[in-house]
Amino acid sequence: MSLFDWFANRRKADPLSQDQQEREIADGLWTKCDACGVLAYTKDLQANQMVCLECGHHMRVFSDDRIAQLADPGSWVPLDEGVQPVDPLGFKDRKSYRDRLKEAQKKSGLSDAVQTGLARLDGQPCVLAIMDFRFMGGSMGSVVGEKITRAIEQATRDGVGAIVLCASGGARMQEGMLSLMQMAKISGALDRHREAGYLYIPVLTHPTTGGVTASFAMLGDLILAEPKALIGFAGRRVIEQTLREKLPDNFQTAEYLQQYGFVDAIVPRTQLKRTLAQLLRMHQKPKVDGAIAPQDTPQGTPAALPQG
């Protein structure tokens, strides 16, 4: 019996149970899948990395969850946490940018829409940047651009792979052209990383659109995506308006992009850490004696040679 049936039966038996059910969802004890509607015990769902146990739908997770899911325990060393957003244009639409920032900071506990740090994945050292959709739709302004650029520069210096988990609606309009220029800045850092011979893997999660798609999301040596993630350059509505026709259901999904050759592999979240660790391992440079070993210590400084 599925949980949904269980609830359906319970509702029949007890007229109050609907209230009870809603209360329990509100308490966070149970979580309803957006795709199939089945209720799952939240703890079970969390243990499965918020992938629906019934239909495999990938529910939204945020940067803290991602760090816990990917980094080996105790290996996460955050970078550049002190980099904070400002309001360079004095931007105000229906709300001021300052107020939007404050709200987003309060809601997420983050300073801006990305967390960056050093991590190990099954022992493989790397630099990890994780975008957070909670923070103004993961939009890319100066802080996101600066932190991702510094993270990539760090990876190049340390000689380790860089991984960026993308989740973004695109450039942050409230910082105007400064946002657009972050696309170029990050692409420049990736060019240096690539030229130095180190690996870069973006992981495209729901949603990855606009300026992020037109820059670092598409510049991977290898590109991974989560199942059914929305990935695209232009918004679906914009395209529908210009064409006045309905688009295919799978338009701009991870599967669609893979079909057209822009994604190497679609990896379920539950397999992501294992897959990334495997790919990092496969790209290690052989040591002089032919053996394979991580190039660096966790701090990213070359291992000290034995003295004497």
Place this chain on the structure above:
Amino acid sequence: MCAASRKNQLLDFEKPLVDLEERIERIRQLATENGVDVTDQLQHLEARAAQLREEVYSSLSSVQRLQIARHPRRPSTLDYIQAMSDEWFELHGDRRGGDDPALVGGLATLDGRSVVILGHQKGRDTKDNVLRNFGMASPGGYRKALRLMEHANRFRMPIVTFIDTPGAWAGVEAEQLGQGEAIAYNLQQMFRFEVPILCTVIGEGGSGGALGIGVGDCLMMFEHSVYTVASPEACASILWRDAAKAGQAAAALKITSWDLKELGILDRLLPEPLGGAHKNPLEAARTLKQAILENLSELDRLSPAELRERRYQKFRRIGAFTEVPVAAEG
């Protein structure tokens, strides 16, 4: 051109000025026909017209500049190329199965020096605009641009790009062919080229579609050009939930050449003939050519490695944030 069609090309804020100019002309004609001396009266009116002209064009709002930047008679990439090159040989094709008419390019000589020039190409009229897709390049257009830039790099020719697009083409086929990837790859590769790259916004710089040929050693803009992260119309409908607020969005987004100079994004502002480049395209072309040649002679002094380092640092610096000390853990 007949008076009626000239009037159609007018921007609304120019109407009082044009009305006055027409009045002066009528008086002059009447005076000649009737043999009356109106010199004093004309002098007075002409002084008034000069003052009005100065007023109108020196206090343009962001949205008025946007109108000038999108003016149907504003000189296009091919117009500038024709006006400034000694020789011009257009090149076609992305070598991937297409030739995007919205992005043109080729070999040119400027005062005897070979360069590769490429840019977005808008149409002159409705028919031409259908062919040119209103200057909205497809992925093939960005790949054609890359091919031409690679050619320039191989033969040590400077790269000159002209930006004039509402944005990259948004369509089903563009998505299938990887519009995002095409632009992204250009952004990365433009950091790698070892020849000078000069980018000029000649009209409208729309978002990623503009940046896709916009990574260079020097960014120039004509004074009435605009460069924006998102079109004011799109921004208004997303943030204000009302596309009619595009004027407010245009001001808030800081899209004019002066705004971008202040933000540290624009390197050089190019003055336009009074009223905009379309009032005197040849003068605008002379300004542009001179700026290109001056920049090239400066950049010629740098080695390829210095050029690339300088280009990296130019973009590396862009951004606004603060940095606070992080409390130690525990």
